[in-house]
Amino acid sequence: MSRGRVDLHIHSTASDGVLSPSQVVHTALRLGLTTIALTDHDTLAGIAEAQQAAEGTGLEVIPGVEINSEGEWGDLHFLGYYVDPEAPVLRQRLEAMREARLSRARRMIERLAQMGMPLDWEEVRALAGGESVGRPHIARALVNRGYVTSTQEAFDRFIGNGGPAYVPRLRLTPPEVIDAIRQAGGVAVLAHPAYSGVMDRIPEFVALGLQGLEVYYPEHSPEEVETLLSLCRRYGLVATGGSDFHSPDADEGAPLGSVFVPEEAVEGLKRLAGRPE
Numbered sequence: 190m191s192r193g194r195v196d197l198h199i200h201s202t203a204s205d206g207v208l209s210p211s212q213v214v215h216t217a218l219r220l221g222l223t224t225i226a227l228t229d230h231d232t233l234a235g236i237a238e239a240q241q242a243a244e245g246t247g248l249e250v251i252p253g254v255e256i257n258s259e260g261e262w263g264d265l266h267f268l269g270y271y272v273d274p275e276a277p278v279l280r281q282r283l284e285a286m287r288e289a290r291l292s293r294a295r296r297m298i299e300r301l302a303q304m305g306m307p308l309d310w311e312e313v314r315a316l317a318g319g320e321s322v323g324r325p326h327i328a329r330a331l332v333n334r335g336y337v338t339s340t341q342e343a344f345d346r347f348i349g350n351g352g353p354a355y356v357p358r359l360r361l362t363p364p365e366v367i368d369a370i371r372q373a374g375g376v377a378v379l380a381h382p383a384y385s386g387v388m389d390r391i392p393e394f395v396a397l398g399l400q401g402l403e404v405y406y407p408e409h410s411p412e413e414v415e416t417l418l419s420l421c422r423r424y425g426l427v428a429t430g431g432s433d434f435h436s437p438d439a440d441e442g443a444p445l446g447s448v449f450v451p452e453e454a455v456e457g458l459k460r461l462a463g464r465p466e
């Protein structure tokens with residue numbers, strides 16, 4: 190896909206990205222982007238820093254979040270745009286997930302130690318660089334200690350789903366996630382639906398209050414993009430998209446701004462969130 194000026198799916202060190210929120214902003218400015226959304230996993234911690242870094246530059250930083258969800262539909266992710274970081278329901282649910290994430294990370298480190306691969310908790314926290322500690326940070330620590338040669342190997346052999354050091358995480362159900370985003374004044378969007386393999390369940394999510402689909406995504410084929418656009422038209426959903434940027438080497442997701450997203454996506458989000466266009 191050709192490069193555009195909008196990227197609505199970006200991660201920073203507030204969750205599992207490698208650039209700080211301000212570094213994300215500076216990179217976006219260098220690339221000529223006009224609108225980005227910081228959508229860290231289960232946290233709003235990087236939004237204030239990103240918005241402060243963008244002040245006076247002409248770059249809009251949409252306050253966003255990506256929330257992991259699980260239910261009878263499987264492992265899903267939802268994106269919330271223009272959420273109010275102070276909204277009590279969203280804050281409480283994200284806080285519960287953050288505490289559970291820290292506990293989960295400690296338990297995985299304990300299991301790795303029992304397997305002869307001790308890691309230092311403070312080292313893992315330092316790699317995280319923020320309040321959200323997750324498996325990517327443990328994987329990087331395993332690489333740094335020489336236990337594995339790559340983060341992919343760490344997931345494949347030890348901490349991936351079903352691995353010997355894997356610990357299940359707390360996830361909200363889709364209705365809980367959509368409700369929390371909507372109560373925070375945000376727009377609820379299903380992340381990478383074709384990549385997640387849940388396009389056939391979209392009508393059910395619409396009935397729960399879903400307002401958009403992430404159509405433009407690195408792993409979506411042109412045919413899947415067309416199918417998703419058709420679903421957006423059928424159900425009156427906003428079509429969003431983004432790179433799912435995590436790092437400049439694109440070890441996860443794609444390079445910042447590398448996925449073309451129409452500027453109409455931002456207009457649609459603003460309309461649904463009641464923001465001036």
